[in-house]
Amino acid sequence: MIRIFENSDLATRNxxxxxxxxxxxxxxxxxxxxxEIFAQIAENKWMVMGGANNILxxxxxxxxxxxxxxxxxxxxxxxxESVHIRVGAGLExxxxxxxxxxxxxxxxxxxxxxxxxxxxAPVQNIGAYGAEAKDTIESVEMFFPExxxxxxxxxxxxxxxxxxxxxxxxxxxxxxxxxxxxRLSKVGTPRLGYGDVEREVESRGGAxxxxxxxxxxxxxxxxxxxxxxxxxxxxxxxNPIVDISVAQSMLESxxxxxxxxxxxxxxxxxxxxxxxxxxxxxxxCEGNVGVHSRQALVLINTTGEATGSxxxxxxxxxxxxxxxxxxxxxxxxxxxL
Numbered sequence: 543m544i545r546i547f548e549n550s551d552l553a554t555r556n557x558x559x560x561x562x563x564x565x566x567x568x569x570x571x572x573x574x575x576x577x578e579i580f581a582q583i584a585e586n587k588w589m590v591m592g593g594a595n596n597i598l599x600x601x602x603x604x605x606x607x608x609x610x611x612x613x614x615x616x617x618x619x620x621x622x623e624s625v626h627i628r629v630g631a632g633l634e635x636x637x638x639x640x641x642x643x644x645x646x647x648x649x650x651x652x653x654x655x656x657x658x659x660x661x662x663a664p665v666q667n668i669g670a671y672g673a674e675a676k677d678t679i680e681s682v683e684m685f686f687p688e689x690x691x692x693x694x695x696x697x698x699x700x701x702x703x704x705x706x707x708x709x710x711x712x713x714x715x716x717x718x719x720x721x722x723x724x725r726l727s728k729v730g731t732p733r734l735g736y737g738d739v740e741r742e743v744e745s746r747g748g749a750x751x752x753x754x755x756x757x758x759x760x761x762x763x764x765x766x767x768x769x770x771x772x773x774x775x776x777x778x779x780x781n782p783i784v785d786i787s788v789a790q791s792m793l794e795s796x797x798x799x800x801x802x803x804x805x806x807x808x809x810x811x812x813x814x815x816x817x818x819x820x821x822x823x824x825x826x827c828e829g830n831v832g833v834h835s836r837q838a839l840v841l842i843n844t845t846g847e848a849t850g851s852x853x854x855x856x857x858x859x860x861x862x863x864x865x866x867x868x869x870x871x872x873x874x875x876x877x878x879l
Contacts, residue, residue, distance in 0.1 A: 544579060545569040545611075552603070556594035557657060559773030559843050560850050563602040567591075569609045571632075573685065573692060573720060579608070580687040588687075589879075590718050592631070592659030596666060596775055597877050600850030608718055610661050615641055618723065625726050626680065631661025631719045635668070643755045647726035649678040651751055652733055654758040657769060657776060661719040665709040666875075667702045671758060672736035676702035678724045682709075684717040692720070704804075704811075705780055705875055736802070737761065765837040773843030774834070778857060779814040779872045786810050792868065796820070814864075814872045815839035821863040831856040854878065 547567040553559050555567070568583075570576055587605040591597065612630030615638065619626045625647055629638055635658050639650045652673035662668070663675040664682050679697045686693060701708035709719070732749040734740040742757035743749050767774050781802075789801050789810035800813040818824065818838035825835035830848035834840040841857060857874060864872050 543571050544575050552594070552599055555591070556597055556599060557769040557773065558598055558775050558848070558850075558853065559846060560599050560848060560853070562599040562850065564607050565602075565604045566606045567609060568606055569611050571611045576685050576718060576720070577690060580690065587715070589715070590661070592662045593634070593657060595657040595769070596662065596875070597879055598775060598850050598853055599879050600854060601879070603879070610659065610718070610720065612720065613637075623728055625728065626723065627726065628683075628721050628723050629660045630721055631659060633660045634658075635660055635663060639755065642726055643751045646751060647728065648731055648751060649724070649726045651754045652736075652739070652758060654755045655762045660722055664700060664702075664707055664719065664722055666705055667707050669705070671739050672733045674702070676700070678726060679722060680725050681723045682719055683721040683723070684713075684719050686717055688716070693717075704783065766840060767834055767842055773846060773848065774840050775876045777814075777839045777875050778841040779818075779839060779861075780875045781811050781814045782817075782870050782872050783809050783811050784870060788870075812870070817864045817868055817870065817872065818860055821860075821867050823860060823863060828856055828859070833860065850878070
């Protein structure tokens, strides 16, 4: 089914709750819907939007916004060790995590309670607590409007990196993700070595799938604001990756500084939230925008009246403070439109 909304306020459709107008929003459920949509719209420019949990609108949108509403989970195949599933792009991500945990399938539990849709997971290569979407993604199904063709791209060709993928670069604005295929494991492989996860899991009785999910959810709820109450886009900044020599030098002055290994043993990942906190900005507000009081990595729409431009200006000041204190540049994780 195709549903069209014209001249809509985007405030109820983006987690930052900023007020910008969309000329046309088009929701679709099936692949046939997509073919029909692009046979009718005349505009060459368009964008895809899921839950808009990682988008900051700074202006009105005068081209069509395409929104997936397909939410099916289909088991493709399974063997003694794993289950292969196909998931519609319009499903809430955390509904997929809950589905997998309920069935005793490992791989997504550390990504519990991340807001957004399944179709956005490969774009951003979402990650948390030592896990990333790419760890379980096998392939991504997409539609090319220019050729009116459906293509499946294997994970090894998706260009996955830290909050990176080919969908943010060469395929940006060219494809619409319709479904994602995952490989989930029947064999328990707990990942507890990030932050407070191990302690929270042990307090619940040990490393079961359900305990890990509950622990992750508890940690996120304690640290992060509810988007239903306070406008935000989750982690506003990426955690910076620096040369190991830079990290070692900083550790001499800040021995308690959080730092994490990367796939490149010459690099170290730092915690952007910790850097911002060390600048004394946790809980700081200016106008309609502020740094969350419990998680400095999150910028919030404190009054509900913030504009995208106000958020960008405030984020620039936060970045500048970190650069002045540590000589490190932190970059937005949020997509700015």
